[in-house]
Amino acid sequence: MASGVARVDLDGRPIKPMTICMIGAGGFIGSHLCEKLMSETPHKVLALDVYSDKIKHLLEPSTLPWADRIQFHRINIKHDSRLEGLIKMSDLTVNLAAICTPADYNTRPLDTIYSNFIDALPVVKYCSENGKRLIHFSTCEVYGKTIGSFLPKDSPLRQDPAYYMLSEDASPCIFGSIEKQRWSYACAKQLIERLIYAEGAENGLEFTIVRPFNWIGPRMDFIPGIDGPSEGVPRVLACFSNALLRRQQLKLVDGGQSQRTFIFIKDAIEAVLLMIENSARANGHIFNVGNPNNEVTVRQLAEMMTQVYSKVSGEPPLEVPTIDVSSKEFYGEGYDDSDKRIPDMTIINRQLGWNPKTSLWDLLESTLTYQHRTYAEAIKKAISQPVATS
Ligand SMILES: NC(=O)c1ccc[n+]([C@@H]2O[C@H](COP(=O)([O-])OP(=O)(O)OC[C@H]3O[C@@H](n4cnc5c(N)ncnc54)[C@H](O)[C@@H]3O)[C@@H](O)[C@H]2O)c1
Numbered sequence: 001m002a003s004g005v006a007r008v009d010l011d012g013r014p015i016k017p018m019t020i021c022m023i024g025a026g027g028f029i030g031s032h033l034c035e036k037l038m039s040e041t042p043h044k045v046l047a048l049d050v051y052s053d054k055i056k057h058l059l060e061p062s063t064l065p066w067a068d069r070i071q072f073h074r075i076n077i078k079h080d081s082r083l084e085g086l087i088k089m090s091d092l093t094v095n096l097a098a099i100c101t102p103a104d105y106n107t108r109p110l111d112t113i114y115s116n117f118i119d120a121l122p123v124v125k126y127c128s129e130n131g132k133r134l135i136h137f138s139t140c141e142v143y144g145k146t147i148g149s150f151l152p153k154d155s156p157l158r159q160d161p162a163y164y165m166l167s168e169d170a171s172p173c174i175f176g177s178i179e180k181q182r183w184s185y186a187c188a189k190q191l192i193e194r195l196i197y198a199e200g201a202e203n204g205l206e207f208t209i210v211r212p213f214n215w216i217g218p219r220m221d222f223i224p225g226i227d228g229p230s231e232g233v234p235r236v237l238a239c240f241s242n243a244l245l246r247r248q249q250l251k252l253v254d255g256g257q258s259q260r261t262f263i264f265i266k267d268a269i270e271a272v273l274l275m276i277e278n279s280a281r282a283n284g285h286i287f288n289v290g291n292p293n294n295e296v297t298v299r300q301l302a303e304m305m306t307q308v309y310s311k312v313s314g315e316p317p318l319e320v321p322t323i324d325v326s327s328k329e330f331y332g333e334g335y336d337d338s339d340k341r342i343p344d345m346t347i348i349n350r351q352l353g354w355n356p357k358t359s360l361w362d363l364l365e366s367t368l369t370y371q372h373r374t375y376a377e378a379i380k381k382a383i384s385q386p387v388a389t390s
């Protein structure tokens with residue numbers, strides 16, 4: 001912990017050190033949450049995941065100041081009898097584990113549904129039966145499409161926030177038809193949210209549900225062919241980073257017209273820490289966590305990333321930096337998209353007084369500096385190696 005000053009919650013009460021069972025701790029969000037908990041709080045973390053690469057710097061060497069506060073357990077929650085014991089030993093469980101890359105939703109819908117619904121069931125059950133608090137990670141995708149997307153393109157109502165703002169307690173969840181398997185993920189997340197809510201209502205489970213709106217930053221996903229499969233398709237930040245690092249064109253799916261609000265991972269983690277340490281204000285709530293001020297179309301994101309990457313790498317951008325591809329070509333059959341995602345911040349603001357701080361330009365500058373520093377050399381080496389022929 002950085003300072004010896006006692007930590008207090010938002011109501012001035014001292015915060016007792018707790019043990020947190022973090023499932024999916026080895027992923028993008030988990031790695032940043034572990035880092036925050038180790039460097040700024042006295043809490044202990046039981047870190048569960050099948051991978052540990054992204055938190056290796058927190059686990060080794062054993063002389064690190066927090067070495068006795070973090071323990072890694074290599075566990076696949078699909079089939080491991082240690083899960084209940086670890087939840088019982090903890091004051092709070094944070095469940096991050098999931099398949100959550102859109103390229104999987106329409107190509108591996110069964111794995112997606114199992115991961116996001118079936119595999120989360122025992123976690124909810126063990127928390128409920130043992131009287132343990134649960135913070136469960138859902139997604140902004142549970143909102144699906146906006147009401148406005150069904151209006152004619154030139155309808156003035158499209159400008160009215162009532163038709164696009166996504167509010168936890170008011171907006172409907174609008175998915176596409178069943179053959180649009182893109183929605184397998186959102187639907188599984190919605191059902192687990194409903195189950196958690198019902199456990200709260202009927203059995204008194206203390207829960208908080210988080211709906212992240214495109215959190216991005218260092219360590220998100222993988223760079224294909226470097227620290228992930230060559231044919232793998234990560235989320236947009238890593239897809240565009242990969243193209244920039246390789247001096248290839250950035251692929252814009254269906255014209256890059258979809259809109260997203262991006263938030264810097266470090267801002268978002270502040271919100272999660274407030275939830276962890278302010279249970280009375282967070283329990284029973286569903287929270288949007290995003291940055292409504294950072295809205296762009298995917299095309300604008302590509303343009304901005306191209307400019308920022310040129311600045312941090314010192315390399316001039318390609319003459320034609322982007323190329324249009326169809327969603328069928330890029331993701332395959334059954335893909336569909338969310339048109340626009342603006343989070344309503346009323347509830348998180350009222351309960352936790354939290355607001356995001358970092359502009360899109362600043363967060364891209366710090367993230368792409370990390371991407372360049374981490375991957376540029378490895379990519380150069382990979383490109384210079386002759387391709388094996390049979
Ligand atoms: N990053 C975002 O912007 C975002 C947006 C919406 C929702 N979410 C949700 O937040 C959570 C974390 O997302 P992330 O971006 O860190 O993803 P991630 O893929 O980086 O992390 C998920 C982690 O869970 C682990 N995991 C998956 N299945 C497991 C299993 N059966 N047993 C043990 N570990 C398992 C994975 O190995 C991975 O390390 C997910 O539930 C995701 O749906 C994230």
Ligand SMILES: O=c1ccn([C@@H]2O[C@H](COP(=O)(O)OP(=O)(O)O[C@H]3OC[C@](O)(CO)[C@H]3O)[C@@H](O)[C@H]2O)c(=O)[nH]1
Nearest residue numbers: 100102139141214234235236239251252253258298337
């Ligand atoms: O090379 C690419 C990759 C993607 N796109 C388009 O960008 C949009 C955003 O894509 P991505 O970040 O991969 O994912 P989504 O925002 O659609 O979904 C995520 O949101 C939250 C989460 O639940 C977890 O992170 C996940 O489901 C999209 O329009 C792609 O088509 C592109 O043009 N080029």
